[in-house]
Amino acid sequence: MTIKWFPGHMHSARKQIIEVMPKIDVAVEVVDARLPASSGNPLLAELRQQKPFIKVLNKADLADPQVTKAWVKYFEKSDHGLRAVAINAGNKGDVSRIPKLCRSLAPQRGKPGRPLRVMVMGIPNVGKSTLINTLAGKRIAQVGDRPAITRHAQQIDLRNGILLFDTPGILWPNLEDQQGAYRLAASGAIGDNAMDYQNVAVFAADYLRQSYLELLATRYKLKDMPEEPTELLDEIGRRRGCLGSGGVVDSYRAAEVLLRDLQSGKIGRVSFESPPAIA
Numbered sequence: 002m003t004i005k006w007f008p009g010h011m012h013s014a015r016k017q018i019i020e021v022m023p024k025i026d027v028a029v030e031v032v033d034a035r036l037p038a039s040s041g042n043p044l045l046a047e048l049r050q051q052k053p054f055i056k057v058l059n060k061a062d063l064a065d066p067q068v069t070k071a072w073v074k075y076f077e078k079s080d081h082g083l084r085a086v087a088i089n090a091g092n093k094g095d096v097s098r099i100p101k102l103c104r105s106l107a108p109q110r111g112k113p114g115r116p117l118r119v120m121v122m123g124i125p126n127v128g129k130s131t132l133i134n135t136l137a138g139k140r141i142a143q144v145g146d147r148p149a150i151t152r153h154a155q156q157i158d159l160r161n162g163i164l165l166f167d168t169p170g171i172l173w174p175n176l177e178d179q180q181g182a183y184r185l186a187a188s189g190a191i192g193d194n195a196m197d198y199q200n201v202a203v204f205a206a207d208y209l210r211q212s213y214l215e216l217l218a219t220r221y222k223l224k225d226m227p228e229e230p231t232e233l234l235d236e237i238g239r240r241r242g243c244l245g246s247g248g249v250v251d252s253y254r255a256a257e258v259l260l261r262d263l264q265s266g267k268i269g270r271v272s273f274e275s276p277p278a279i280a
C-alpha cells in the first residue's frame with residue numbers, strides 16, 4: 002500500500018493548536034459520520050486540555066442512522082466534557098444546533114464585547130467549509146443587505162456573538178492504521194490518488210458484502226454473491242457493463258463504479274465503523 006498524502010504537517014499544526022487553544026472558548030472537530038474514529042485527528046484529544054469540545058458527525062445523511070446514534074452516545078459517554086451532534090452541513094436546521102450548543106458550553110461568552118470564540122477543525126473533505134458557509138448563510142437570511150461574514154485574518158465574525166477561527170482548520174487523520182486508511186479512501190475522505198484505487202474498491206466490496214449485503218445485492222441486482230472480493234468486483238463490473246475488449250471486465254472501471262456509488266450514497270446509507278462497546 003502506498004499513501005502519498007500530507008507529509009509532515011504534524012509539527013506546524015501542533016504548534017498552531019497550542020497557540021490558538023487558549024484564545025478560544027469552544028473547539029469544534031468536524032468528522033465524517035460514516036467513520037467518526039478514523040476521520041478524527043488524534044492531536045485534538047491530546048491538545049484540547051479542558052476546553053469544551055464538540056464533535057460534529059457530518060455527512061450523517063450518508064451514514065447508517067443506527068450506527069450514527071450509537072457513535073453520538075459513545076462519544077458523550079466516553080468523555081464528559083464532550084458533546085456530539087450528527088448533522089448534514091448543508092441543512093440549516095441541523096447546523097443551527099451548533100451555535101446553541103456552543104452557547105450552552107460557554108454561557109459566560111457571546112455577550113456584547115465578549116464574543117464566543119469557536120475553532121472549527123477537521124481533516125480535509127469532512128465538510129468544514131460547507132458547515133461554515135451554512136453557519137454564515139443563516140446570517141445572510143436574517144440580515145439580507147450586509148455581508149454575513151467578515152474575514153479578519155483567520156477569524157470569521159458571524160455577527161451573532163460568535164467568532165469562528167478556522168486556524169489551523171485542516172488536520173489530517175492517522176494513516177498508520179491500515180484499515181482506517183482504507184476506510185478513509187473508500188469513503189472519499191482521502192483523494193483517489195492517495196492509495197491504490199482498485200485495492201480500495203476490493204476493500205469496499207468485501208466490507209459491503211459483510212456488513213451491507215442487501216444494499217449491495219439490490220443496487221447491482223446480484224443473485225449470486227461471490228465470496229472472493231475481486232470476483233465480486235468483477236461481477237459488479239459485468240452488471241454495469243464495464244467490459245473491455247473480448248468481454249473481459251475492466252476492473253478499473255468496475256472499481257470506479259463501486260466507489261462513486263458508495264461515496265455518493267447511491268448504494269444506501271453506509272457506515273464504515275461502529276463504536277466500541279461502552280462499559
Ligand SMILES: Nc1nc2c(ncn2[C@@H]2O[C@H](COP(=O)(O)OP(=O)(O)OP(=O)(O)O)[C@@H](O)[C@H]2O)c(=O)[nH]1
Pocket residue numbers: 059060061062063088089090091123124125126127128129130131132171
Ligand atoms: N452528503 C453530504 N455531503 C456533504 C456534507 N457536507 C459536505 N459535503 C460535501 O463534501 C465535500 C467536501 O466538503 P467541504 O465543505 O469542501 O469540506 P472541507 O472539510 O472544507 O474540505 P477541505 O477544504 O478539503 O478541508 C463537498 O462535495 C460537499 O458538498 C454533508 O453533510 N452531506
